[in-house]
Amino acid sequence: MTTLILKTAATYLMPLLLLFSVFILLRGHYLPGGGFIGGLIASIALVVYGYANRIDRIKQFLRFHPGILIPVGASLSTLAAVLPLFFNQPVMTGLWLSGSYPIIGSIGTALLFDIGVYFVVVGATLTIIFSIAEENVKI
Amino acid sequence: METVLAILTGFMYAAGIYLILRRSLVKLIVGLIILGNGSNLLIFLLGGITRGNPPVIGENESMLTGIYADPLPQALILTAIVISFGLQAFAMVLLQREYVQGGVEDFDSIKEEEEAL
Amino acid sequence: MELNEYLIYGILPLLAVSLSFVLYRLVKGPSVPDRIISLDLMINGGIGIIVVYSIINEQPAFLDIAMVLALIAFLGTISFSYYLKQKNLDKDD
Amino acid sequence: MIDFLIALICTIGALFIFLASLGILRMPDFYLRVSVATKGGTMGVGLILVASALYFGDFGITTRALAIIFFLLITAPVGAHLLGRVAYLSKVPLWKESSGDDLEGKYNRKNLSLKSNDEEE
Amino acid sequence: MIMQRHFLLNILFSIIWVAVTGEPTFVNFFFGFILSFFIMWAVSARSKDQRYFRLIPKVISLVFYFFFELIKANLQVAFDVSTPHYFMKPAIVAVPLDIKSDLGITILANLITLTPGTLSLDVSDDRKTLYVHAMYVFDKKEFVKHIKNGFERRLLSIMQ
Amino acid sequence: MTDNLLILPVIIQLVIAVISLFFWSRTNYQRLSSIVGNVIFLAVSFILFFYVKENGIMVSQGGNWPAPFGITFVLDLFSASMLVITGLSGLAVSIFTAGSMSRRRALFVFFPIYHFLLLGISGSFIAGDLFNLYVWFELIIIASFGLITLGGGRRQLEGALKYVTLNLVASTLFLTSIAFVYGLTGSLNLADLAVKIPEVENQDLVSIAALLFFVGLGIKTAVFPMYFWLPASYHTPMSAISAIFGGLLTKVGVYALIRVFSLFFLPDSYIGTVISAIAALTLIMGAMGAFIQKDVRKVFSWLIVCHIGFMIAGLGIFSTVALAGAVLYLFHDIIIKTNIFMVSGLLYRINGAHTFKFIGGLYEHYPKLSFLIAIPLFSLIGIPPLSGFWPKILLIEGGIQGFDYFIVAAILLGSFVTLVTIGKLWVTAVWSEQKQVKYVKHFIHFKQLSKAQRIAYVFPIAFLSVVSLFFGFGAFWMLDIANRIAEELINPELYIQSILQFQ
Amino acid sequence: MLTAIIICFGLAFFFFLFNKDFGERILKWSPLLPASLLIYFLSKGNEVRQGALQEFTPWVPEMGINLSFKLDGLSFLFTLLICGIGTLVYFYSVNYMKNHPHFIRFFSFLTLFMGSMLGLVLSDNLITLFIFWELTSISSFFLIGFNHQDKNARKSAITALAITGGGGLLLLVGFVILGIIAGSYELSVLIESGDLIAESIYLPIVILLLFAGAFTKSAQLPFHFWLPDAMRAPTPISTYLHSATMVKAGVYLLARFSPIMDGEFYWNEILIIVGGTTMIYGAVNSIFKTDLKAILAYTTISALGTMMLLIGIGTPAALLALAAFIIVHALYKAGLFLVTGAIDKTEKTRDLLALGGLMKHRKLLFAAGLLAAVSGAGLIPSLGYHGKHLIYESLYNEHSSFLMVILGLVFLANIFIVCASFLAGVKPFTGKIIAEQKPVNPLSMFLLIPPLLLGVGGLIAGVFPAFIEKNVVLPVYQSLSGKSIDPAFHLLHGLDFVSILSWLTIIFGLILYFFFKPSLHYQNTLNHLSKVSSRNLLKELIDLVKKLFSTLTHLLQNGYLRYYTAVILVFLIILIVFRMYTGFGIGFQAVEGTSIRFIEGVTIFMMVVSIVMTLYTDSRVVSVVALGGLGLGMCLLYLFFSAPDLAMTQFAIDTLTVVLFVLLLRNLPLYLNKVDRRLNIKDIMISGIFGAIITLITLEVIAVQSSREISQFYAENAYLLAKGKNIVNVILVDFRGADTLVEIIVLAVAGLGVFSLIKLKMND
Ligand code: NA
Ligand code: NA
Numbered sequence A: 001m002t003t004l005i006l007k008t009a010a011t012y013l014m015p016l017l018l019l020f021s022v023f024i025l026l027r028g029h030y031l032p033g034g035g036f037i038g039g040l041i042a043s044i045a046l047v048v049y050g051y052a053n054r055i056d057r058i059k060q061f062l063r064f065h066p067g068i069l070i071p072v073g074a075s076l077s078t079l080a081a082v083l084p085l086f087f088n089q090p091v092m093t094g095l096w097l098s099g100s101y102p103i104i105g106s107i108g109t110a111l112l113f114d115i116g117v118y119f120v121v122v123g124a125t126l127t128i129i130f131s132i133a134e135e136n137v138k139i
Numbered sequence B: 001m002e003t004v005l006a007i008l009t010g011f012m013y014a015a016g017i018y019l020i021l022r023r024s025l026v027k028l029i030v031g032l033i034i035l036g037n038g039s040n041l042l043i044f045l046l047g048g049i050t051r052g053n054p055p056v057i058g059e060n061e062s063m064l065t066g067i068y069a070d071p072l073p074q075a076l077i078l079t080a081i082v083i084s085f086g087l088q089a090f091a092m093v094l095l096q097r098e099y100v101q102g103g104v105e106d107f108d109s110i111k112e113e114e115e116a117l
Numbered sequence C: 001m002e003l004n005e006y007l008i009y010g011i012l013p014l015l016a017v018s019l020s021f022v023l024y025r026l027v028k029g030p031s032v033p034d035r036i037i038s039l040d041l042m043i044n045g046g047i048g049i050i051v052v053y054s055i056i057n058e059q060p061a062f063l064d065i066a067m068v069l070a071l072i073a074f075l076g077t078i079s080f081s082y083y084l085k086q087k088n089l090d091k092d093d
Numbered sequence D: 001m002i003d004f005l006i007a008l009i010c011t012i013g014a015l016f017i018f019l020a021s022l023g024i025l026r027m028p029d030f031y032l033r034v035s036v037a038t039k040g041g042t043m044g045v046g047l048i049l050v051a052s053a054l055y056f057g058d059f060g061i062t063t064r065a066l067a068i069i070f071f072l073l074i075t076a077p078v079g080a081h082l083l084g085r086v087a088y089l090s091k092v093p094l095w096k097e098s099s100g101d102d103l104e105g106k107y108n109r110k111n112l113s114l115k116s117n118d119e120e121e
Numbered sequence E: 001m002i003m004q005r006h007f008l009l010n011i012l013f014s015i016i017w018v019a020v021t022g023e024p025t026f027v028n029f030f031f032g033f034i035l036s037f038f039i040m041w042a043v044s045a046r047s048k049d050q051r052y053f054r055l056i057p058k059v060i061s062l063v064f065y066f067f068f069e070l071i072k073a074n075l076q077v078a079f080d081v082s083t084p085h086y087f088m089k090p091a092i093v094a095v096p097l098d099i100k101s102d103l104g105i106t107i108l109a110n111l112i113t114l115t116p117g118t119l120s121l122d123v124s125d126d127r128k129t130l131y132v133h134a135m136y137v138f139d140k141k142e143f144v145k146h147i148k149n150g151f152e153r154r155l156l157s158i159m160q
Numbered sequence F: 001m002t003d004n005l006l007i008l009p010v011i012i013q014l015v016i017a018v019i020s021l022f023f024w025s026r027t028n029y030q031r032l033s034s035i036v037g038n039v040i041f042l043a044v045s046f047i048l049f050f051y052v053k054e055n056g057i058m059v060s061q062g063g064n065w066p067a068p069f070g071i072t073f074v075l076d077l078f079s080a081s082m083l084v085i086t087g088l089s090g091l092a093v094s095i096f097t098a099g100s101m102s103r104r105r106a107l108f109v110f111f112p113i114y115h116f117l118l119l120g121i122s123g124s125f126i127a128g129d130l131f132n133l134y135v136w137f138e139l140i141i142i143a144s145f146g147l148i149t150l151g152g153g154r155r156q157l158e159g160a161l162k163y164v165t166l167n168l169v170a171s172t173l174f175l176t177s178i179a180f181v182y183g184l185t186g187s188l189n190l191a192d193l194a195v196k197i198p199e200v201e202n203q204d205l206v207s208i209a210a211l212l213f214f215v216g217l218g219i220k221t222a223v224f225p226m227y228f229w230l231p232a233s234y235h236t237p238m239s240a241i242s243a244i245f246g247g248l249l250t251k252v253g254v255y256a257l258i259r260v261f262s263l264f265f266l267p268d269s270y271i272g273t274v275i276s277a278i279a280a281l282t283l284i285m286g287a288m289g290a291f292i293q294k295d296v297r298k299v300f301s302w303l304i305v306c307h308i309g310f311m312i313a314g315l316g317i318f319s320t321v322a323l324a325g326a327v328l329y330l331f332h333d334i335i336i337k338t339n340i341f342m343v344s345g346l347l348y349r350i351n352g353a354h355t356f357k358f359i360g361g362l363y364e365h366y367p368k369l370s371f372l373i374a375i376p377l378f379s380l381i382g383i384p385p386l387s388g389f390w391p392k393i394l395l396i397e398g399g400i401q402g403f404d405y406f407i408v409a410a411i412l413l414g415s416f417v418t419l420v421t422i423g424k425l426w427v428t429a430v431w432s433e434q435k436q437v438k439y440v441k442h443f444i445h446f447k448q449l450s451k452a453q454r455i456a457y458v459f460p461i462a463f464l465s466v467v468s469l470f471f472g473f474g475a476f477w478m479l480d481i482a483n484r485i486a487e488e489l490i491n492p493e494l495y496i497q498s499i500l501q502f503q
Numbered sequence G: 001m002l003t004a005i006i007i008c009f010g011l012a013f014f015f016f017l018f019n020k021d022f023g024e025r026i027l028k029w030s031p032l033l034p035a036s037l038l039i040y041f042l043s044k045g046n047e048v049r050q051g052a053l054q055e056f057t058p059w060v061p062e063m064g065i066n067l068s069f070k071l072d073g074l075s076f077l078f079t080l081l082i083c084g085i086g087t088l089v090y091f092y093s094v095n096y097m098k099n100h101p102h103f104i105r106f107f108s109f110l111t112l113f114m115g116s117m118l119g120l121v122l123s124d125n126l127i128t129l130f131i132f133w134e135l136t137s138i139s140s141f142f143l144i145g146f147n148h149q150d151k152n153a154r155k156s157a158i159t160a161l162a163i164t165g166g167g168g169l170l171l172l173v174g175f176v177i178l179g180i181i182a183g184s185y186e187l188s189v190l191i192e193s194g195d196l197i198a199e200s201i202y203l204p205i206v207i208l209l210l211f212a213g214a215f216t217k218s219a220q221l222p223f224h225f226w227l228p229d230a231m232r233a234p235t236p237i238s239t240y241l242h243s244a245t246m247v248k249a250g251v252y253l254l255a256r257f258s259p260i261m262d263g264e265f266y267w268n269e270i271l272i273i274v275g276g277t278t279m280i281y282g283a284v285n286s287i288f289k290t291d292l293k294a295i296l297a298y299t300t301i302s303a304l305g306t307m308m309l310l311i312g313i314g315t316p317a318a319l320l321a322l323a324a325f326i327i328v329h330a331l332y333k334a335g336l337f338l339v340t341g342a343i344d345k346t347e348k349t350r351d352l353l354a355l356g357g358l359m360k361h362r363k364l365l366f367a368a369g370l371l372a373a374v375s376g377a378g379l380i381p382s383l384g385y386h387g388k389h390l391i392y393e394s395l396y397n398e399h400s401s402f403l404m405v406i407l408g409l410v411f412l413a414n415i416f417i418v419c420a421s422f423l424a425g426v427k428p429f430t431g432k433i434i435a436e437q438k439p440v441n442p443l444s445m446f447l448l449i450p451p452l453l454l455g456v457g458g459l460i461a462g463v464f465p466a467f468i469e470k471n472v473v474l475p476v477y478q479s480l481s482g483k484s485i486d487p488a489f490h491l492l493h494g495l496d497f498v499s500i501l502s503w504l505t506i507i508f509g510l511i512l513y514f515f516f517k518p519s520l521h522y523q524n525t526l527n528h529l530s531k532v533s534s535r536n537l538l539k540e541l542i543d544l545v546k547k548l549f550s551t552l553t554h555l556l557q558n559g560y561l562r563y564y565t566a567v568i569l570v571f572l573i574i575l576i577v578f579r580m581y582t583g584f585g586i587g588f589q590a591v592e593g594t595s596i597r598f599i600e601g602v603t604i605f606m607m608v609v610s611i612v613m614t615l616y617t618d619s620r621v622v623s624v625v626a627l628g629g630l631g632l633g634m635c636l637l638y639l640f641f642s643a644p645d646l647a648m649t650q651f652a653i654d655t656l657t658v659v660l661f662v663l664l665l666r667n668l669p670l671y672l673n674k675v676d677r678r679l680n681i682k683d684i685m686i687s688g689i690f691g692a693i694i695t696l697i698t699l700e701v702i703a704v705q706s707s708r709e710i711s712q713f714y715a716e717n718a719y720l721l722a723k724g725k726n727i728v729n730v731i732l733v734d735f736r737g738a739d740t741l742v743e744i745i746v747l748a749v750a751g752l753g754v755f756s757l758i759k760l761k762m763n764d
Helices: A004-026 A035-052 A055-060 A066-087 A109-136 B002-020 B025-046 B071-102 C002-028 C032-056 C062-092 D002-026 D030-056 D059-089 E002-021 E026-043 E051-082 E102-114 E140-159 F003-022 F027-055 F077-100 F103-107 F110-126 F130-148 F154-185 F190-199 F203-221 F229-233 F239-263 F269-292 F296-317 F320-351 F367-381 F389-401 F405-431 F451-473 F475-490 F493-500 G002-017 G020-027 G032-043 G045-050 G073-096 G103-122 G126-144 G151-182 G187-192 G194-199 G203-217 G226-232 G235-244 G246-261 G267-286 G292-313 G316-347 G363-377 G383-396 G401-425 G445-463 G465-481 G497-515 G520-532 G534-556 G561-583 G598-616 G620-640 G644-665 G677-703 G709-717 G727-735 G737-759
Strands: A096-101 A105-108 E091-096 E118-123 E129-134 F058-061 F072-075 G053-060 G065-071
Touching: A004 A035, A004 A109, A004 C062, A004 D059, A004 E102, A004 E118, A035 A109, A035 C062, A035 G644, A066 A109, A066 F003, A066 G737, A105 A109, A109 B071, A109 G644, A109 G727, A109 G737, B002 B025, B002 F154, B002 G561, B002 G598, B002 G677, B025 B071, B025 F154, B025 G598, B025 G620, B025 G644, B025 G677, B071 F130, B071 F154, B071 G644, B071 G709, B071 G727, B071 G737, C002 C032, C002 D002, C002 G598, C002 G620, C032 C062, C032 D002, C032 D030, C032 D059, C032 G620, C062 D030, C062 D059, C062 G620, C062 G644, D002 D030, D002 E051, D030 D059, D030 E051, D030 E102, D030 E118, D030 E129, D059 E026, D059 E102, D059 E118, E002 E026, E002 E051, E026 E051, E051 E102, E051 E140, E091 E140, E102 E118, E102 E129, E102 E140, F003 F027, F003 F058, F003 F072, F003 F110, F027 F058, F027 F077, F027 F110, F072 F077, F072 F110, F072 F190, F072 F493, F077 F110, F077 F239, F077 F320, F077 F451, F077 F475, F110 F130, F110 F239, F110 G737, F130 F154, F130 F190, F130 F239, F130 G737, F154 F190, F154 F203, F154 F229, F154 G561, F154 G677, F190 F239, F190 F493, F203 F239, F203 F269, F203 G561, F203 G677, F229 F296, F239 F296, F239 F320, F239 F475, F269 F296, F269 F405, F269 G534, F269 G561, F296 F320, F296 F389, F296 F405, F320 F367, F320 F389, F320 F451, F320 F475, F367 F405, F367 F451, F389 F405, F389 F451, F389 F475, F389 G151, F405 G151, F451 F475, F475 G053, G002 G032, G002 G103, G020 G103, G032 G045, G032 G073, G032 G103, G045 G073, G045 G465, G065 G073, G065 G103, G065 G126, G073 G103, G073 G235, G073 G246, G073 G316, G073 G445, G073 G465, G103 G126, G103 G235, G103 G246, G126 G151, G126 G187, G126 G203, G126 G226, G126 G235, G126 G246, G151 G187, G151 G194, G151 G203, G151 G226, G187 G194, G187 G246, G194 G203, G194 G246, G203 G246, G203 G267, G226 G235, G226 G292, G235 G246, G235 G292, G235 G316, G246 G267, G246 G292, G246 G316, G246 G465, G267 G292, G267 G401, G292 G316, G292 G383, G292 G401, G316 G363, G316 G383, G316 G401, G316 G445, G316 G465, G363 G383, G363 G401, G363 G445, G363 G497, G383 G401, G383 G445, G383 G465, G383 G497, G401 G497, G445 G465, G561 G677, G598 G620, G620 G644, G644 G727, G709 G727, G727 G737
Parallel strands: none
Antiparallel strands: A096 A105, E091 E129, E118 E129, F058 F072, G053 G065
C-alpha cells in the first residue's frame, strides 16, 4: 500500500527514528530505555518504512537479511557476558573502562551487552514481521 | 487501589481463560495475550505499588533513598513481556499456518487421528 | 505544589473524561475504522496523560514513553488500514 | 508566573483533546470524526508537550518535546489519510447530509489505482 | 546546493553560538539561529543566490498562515462539536494540484489534514488531483480556491 | 579450576548455536559444528562432573553479586550428572540428525534452534534462581515450538498447536507461582527461598504457590491430568526431534520439580498426597494409553507419560531411597527415550511407516540391527540387569517403606504394560514378515542411503545403547551417584550454605 | 560358579558373532560346554554332600545386591539337570536344527538360557536370582518365537512373556519386601532370619507374591496355558525349557522358601489346592490331545502341579518325594520330547492320528520311547516307579483324611499320566502304518542317542536307585531342612497299601490306554468345554481391558484442545480450593493501601471495557482493537505506579503484537460464535472461579509483609557499584543480566521459529 503520502513521510521519518532508537539505547543505563526498547523502536521504524515501500519486498530496500543481526547481536551479548571469565570473574560481571561520557555514562561490558540486545531485538522482530509480511501482504 | 487491582488481575485471568476455552483460533491468541498481561500485572502488584517514585536515581544522587518502587518486579515483568511476545508471535503464526495449510476453522475440527486407525 | 495539584485535580480528570468519551466510540463503532481512529485518539490522550505525569513526577524521561507511544500508534494505524485494504481486495476478488 | 503559563497551556491542550473526544463522540460519520479527532488530538498533545518543555526548561528535553511534536505532526495526518482512504474503500458511508462525493467511481477496485478528477472513463 | 550550504552554515553558527555562550537551552539555540541568519543575510548581499534568505521568511509566513487557519477552523469545529445543532455541510472535493513534487504534495496534504474540518483522503495516481473531505463545503469552487490560494501557493513558492 | 567455569557448558551451546546461525545456509558446517560442539560439551560436562564429585558443589554468582541479589549458578552432583546425560543424548541426536535430516530442513534453522534448546536445557540445570529457571524454561519451550513445527505438515501442526497452547498456559501458571513466591518472600534465589519460605507465617499461601508451581511444571512434565499435549504431538515431528523431545524435554520438568520440591516447597502431607496420587495416575493412564496404541511413535509417546510417573512417584514418596530411584530413573529414561525415538526413525527409514500394520521384517533382513535395538527396548522394559531395572527396585523399596502401596501397584502396572507393549512391538516390528508399503513420495529407503548416512543412523543408537548397558551393568557406580544425589536433595543444607556463604 | 555363568553368557554372545559356515563347523562341538559344566558340578558333589559351596562378589553393595552364589543340595540337583539334559539337548540340536536358517542364533539363545538357568538356581541373592529369573523369561521369549515367521509362534511368545514377566514383577515386589524385612537380599541371611519374616505383617503379601511368580513360571492353574502354546518352539527347546528346566524354576523357588514359609499363612493349603487342581487338570487334558507335543505339555503341567502339591504337603517325606520326582520327570519327559522331536523330524508330523507302526523302522527309537513311557508310567523297575511310590507314601503316611483325599486325586491323575505317557511314547510305534504317511526319512544318530541315553539312564537309575538317592536326593532334603534323613528308595516294596496303589495306577492306566482311542472328536469336545478356560477368560479380559483402556484414554484424550485446558484448570482449581478449604477460611481481605484516583479509575474502567469487548464481539478486528485499548491501559497503569520502563516496553510490545495480529488476520479464520449455552456456562464457571481464586490469593499475599532486602541492595548499589542510575535497566543488564541474555535468545528463537514456520513447508 504504497500511497504517495505515506511513502514520502516514511522516507523522512525513518532516519529520524533510527537516530532516536540509538539515543534510547545509549542512555538506557541512566534513564528509562536501553537496548531492548531501542531495538524495538528501530525495528518499528524499519517496518513503517517497509510498509511504505512494499513490505513484501524487503530485499529491495535492506542490504542484508535482518536475521543476520541475530547472531551478530547474540555474539556481542555473549562476549559481554563471557569476557569476565577471562579475568577469573563470574559471568556477567561488569567490567568498566575508566572515565565517564555524556549520554552513555561509563562505558563497560553492560553497554556492550545492551548493544547486543539491541541488535538481537532488531533482528528478531524484523525477521518475524518481514516473514509474516512477505507471506501475508500482497501489493 | 490494591484491592481494585487485585480484582482487575483476577478478571484478566478469568477473561483470558474464558477466551482460551473458546473454539476460535483467534480467541485463543487474544486470551493468551490477556492472560499474559494478567500475570504481569500480578507480579507488579505483588511487588508493592508506589505512586510517583520510579526507581531511577536522581541526577545528582548516587543512591536511591526514601520511597521508591521496587525495581525487581519491574525487571521481571520486562523479561516476561518480551518472552511472551516471542511466544505469542510464534503461536499466532502457527495458528495461521494451521488455518491456511490445514484448513482448520476452529479447534473442534482438530482432533487426533486416533480413531482413524 | 499548586501546579501539581492543578494538574492532578484539574487536567488529569479532564483528560480522563475525554478518554471515556473516546472509549464510548471505541465500543460503539459502528465501523471498524471508527474503532481504529478511537484507539488512535485514546493513545493520543494517553500521550497527553504521560506528558502531564512527567511534569507531576518531575520525570522528563517520561517524554520518551510518549515518543514510543506516538511511534507505535502510528504503526498500529498503518497496519490496521493495511488490513482493511487487504480485506477489501479479498472481498472484491 | 511560569507555572501559570504552564497551567494555561496545559489547560488549552487538554481542552483540545477534550474537544476532539467530544467530536469523535458526536460527529455523525466516520470522515467527520477523523477530521475532528486528528488535529484536536495532535494539537492538544503538542501543547501539553510545549508545557512540559517549558517546565523542564532543558535543551535536551525541549528538543525531544519538539521532536515528538514534529513526529506527531507528520504521522497524525498520514494516519488519518490512510484510514480515511481505507474507510472509503470499505464503503464506510458518508453522512446522509453530505453535499457531494467527487471520489465516487474514481477508484479501480481491482488494483486500487485512483484516477484524477479530469480523467474520463 | 548553495541553499543547502547556507542552511548548514546557519545551523553551524547557531551551534557555535550555543557552545560559546555555554547555555545549552533551546531558546538560546533559536536565538543563535536568528542572530546568525541576519548576520549571514547582511554579509551575503553580493551572493548570487539569495534564495535561502527569501526562503526563511516564506517558511515563517507559511507557518503563521497554518496556525491562523488552525485556530480559525478549530474554533469553528469546536463550536459545531459543542453545540447540539450541526452547521456543517460535508463533501468530498477533488482539488486539482499544481504542485508536483512528492514532498510538496505530502506536505500539502498533511497541512490540509491538520487543519480541522478538512481531511486529505488520497492523491490520484497521476498526482493531478487531491481528494479532500471537508466539513464546510458550502461552495465547492470557493473551497478549492481557498486551498489553492492558501496553502498551495505558499508551499509552491517555497518548493520551487 | 575456578567455580566460575561451571557456566562453560551453557556457553558452549550458545556458541554453537550462534556459529550455526552465522553459517545460515552452509548446512555442512552446521552439522560439523553441531557434532564437534556437542563432543566438547560432553567432555566439559564430564570434567565438571568429576570435579563436582570430588570437590563438592560449585557456585558462581552471576555478575559477581552476592547470593540473593544476582543470579546464582550452581552445579551440584545432580545438575552435573544431568549435564552429562544431556551431553550424551544431545551428541547422539546431533549425529543422528546430521545423517537423517535433509538439507532443506537443516537449512531452515534446525541446528541453531536445536542448540538453543540444549542451551535452555543445560541452563535449567545450573539455574540457582527461580525466575532464571523460568526464563530457561521459556527458552526450552520456544525452541521446542520451533522444532516441533519444523517443516510441518498438517498433522504436525495440529499436534504442535496443542503442545504450544498448553505450554503457554503452563508458563503462565509458572509465572503466577513465581509472583506469589516473590510476594511472600521478596526473593527469588533458590537457596534464599529455602531459608525464607519456612519463615513465612501463612504456610497455606506457600502451599498454594506450590500447587500452582506443580501444575505449571506438571503440564510441561506431562503428568496426569496434564499430559494431553504429549500424546497429541510427540509422534508428529521427525524422529530426530522426537528423540530429543522424548529424551529431555519432560525430564527437565522432572528435574525442576525434584529440585524445587526438595528445596523449599517441601511437600506437606496434602501436597505429598497429591503428588503421589498424580504419580500413580500418570503411570496408570500412560500405561493404558500405550497399551492400546498401534503406532510405534504413539506407543513411545504414551510410554513417556507412563514413565514420568516413576520419577514423580519418587518425589511423592520422598525418601532417600525413592529419590535415588527417581534420579536413577531420570538418567536412564533420558538416554532410553532418546534412543527409542531414534530407533523409531530407523524403523521408519526401513519400513516407510510407523504403524504396526506396516512394519516388520527387521529380524529377517537386519538381524544385527534387531539385536541392537533390543538393547534400548529391553532396557525400557527394565529387563534386569539393564538400566531400567535398578531404579525400579529402589522405587518399590521406597514405596513399601513409605507405605505408598498404591504407588507400588501403579509401578507394577506401568512396568507390566511396558513389558507387554514392547513385547508386542518387538513381535510386530522385528519378528513379523516385511509388509508391502506404499512409500511416501521422495522416500529414501535405508538401503539407498550412503554408507556415511547409514552409520549416522546406526551409530547414535549403538552409542546410547552402550551407555544404557553401562547404566545397567555399572549399576553399582550409578547407584552410588544416585544415592549421593538423593542424600543431597533430602539434606540441602550444604547446597544452601554454599550459595549463601557470602552473606 | 560365577565363572560358569559368565562363560555361558560370553559364549552366547560369541556364538552370535559367528557367520554361518564357521558356526556350523564349530557348533558341532558345543555339547562340550554343558558336558564340561556337568563334569565340573559333578566334581563338587562330595563337597555339596558335606555342606554348601559359596561364592561372593559384591556388585551393587549399596543396595545389598551381590553376585553371591551357593551350591547346595537343591541347586546341585538343578545344576545337574540343567547341564545333563543340556548336554543331550545340545547334542540333539546339532542335527535337529542343522538346516535352520538361524542355526547359530539358536545356539546363542540356548547358551544364554542355560547360563540364566544356572544363575537362577545358584544365586544366593534374591535380586540376582530375580535377574536370572527374568533372563530365563526373556530367553524363553526368544526361543518360543524362534520360528518368527510363524504368526502363532509370535503370539505364543508374547503370551509367555506377558505371563511370566508379569509374575516376575510381582515376585520382584515380594523379594523387595523380603529384603526390607530381613535387611538383606542374601538368601542365606533370609533363611536364617525366618522368624523375623514369620512375624512380619507383610508375610501374607510376600507369600502371595511369591506364589504369583512361581505359579506363572511353573504354569499352574490358571496361568498354565502359556505352556502348551510354547510348544511352538523347536522341540529341543520344548524339551529343555518347558519340561526339564525353566518351568521348574517356580518349583525351585518355592522349595527354596519352604523352610521359612512352611506352615505360615495358608502356604500349604494354597499350594495343595492349586497344585492338586493343576495336576488333575493337566492329567485329564493330556489324553485328549492328538498332538504329541500337546500331550506332553499337559503332562508337564500335571507334573508341575504334583510338585507344587508336594511342597504344599511339606513333610520330609514329601520333600524327598519332590526331589525324586523332579529327577524322574526331567528324565522321562525329556526322553519323550526328544522321541517326539525325532518322529517329527523324520515323519514331518506330530499328529497322533497320522502316526502308527513306526516300530518297524525305528526299533531303537521305539526303545527310547518305551523306556521313557515306562518311567513316566512308573512301572517297575524304572526310576519313575520310585518317584511315584515316594509320592504315595508321603501322602499316605501322614494319616490325615484330607491328605487321603489328595492321595485319591493323585492316584486318579497318575492313571491318566500312565495313559498319556504311553500315548506319547508307545502309540506312534504300534499299530498299522498309516496309509498317507510320507516316505520315511533317515534318522540321524544325533537324534537317536540322547533319548536312548535318557531311557537307559532312567532304567539303570531305577534298578540301582541308591546312587542317585545318596548323591542327589538326600542332599536336597538336607539343604532344605538342614537335617539328614535315612534312605527310602527300595526296588521292591512289600505288599503294603502304597505298593498296591502303585500297581493299581499302572493297571488302570494301561486299561485306559488300551481302550481309549484318541480322536479329534474328544479334542474338539474338550475345546468346546474349555470355552470358559482361563485362556479364553484372559482373552476376554484382555479385550475388555483394551476396550476399557481405550474408552478411558479417549475419554480423557478426546482430541479437543479446549477440553484439555479445561481439565487442567478444573484440576488446579480443585487442588487449590481443597487446600483453601482445609487450610484457611476464605476471607475477602480488603487491603489498606493507596487510595484510587479518578484517572486511575477511568484507566481501569477502560481496561475492563476493552476486555469485555474481546469477550463479546463477533469481529476479529474489533477484538484486536480492544487489545490495543487494553495495552494502553496497562501502559498507563505502569506509568501511574512508577514503572516508566515497563510502560514503554509493555505498550511497545503489546502494540507490536497487535500489529502482527493484524498482519496475520487476513489469513485467520473468522470468529466463531457457535455458543453451546451449557458449555458456555461451564466455561464461565471455570474461568470465573479461577479469576476469583487469583484475586483472593493476591489479596492475601499483598497483606504479607515481605523482605525488601533485595530492592534495598539495588537502590544502594546500582550507581556506586554498577554505574547506572536507572535501576530497572541496571537489573536487566547487570544484576540479572543472565535473564536478559536468555530473554533475547528466546526472542531470537521465536524469530527463527516464525521464519522456518513460514518459509519451510514440506508438504511433499
Ligand atoms: Na506482599
Ligand atoms: Na511484598
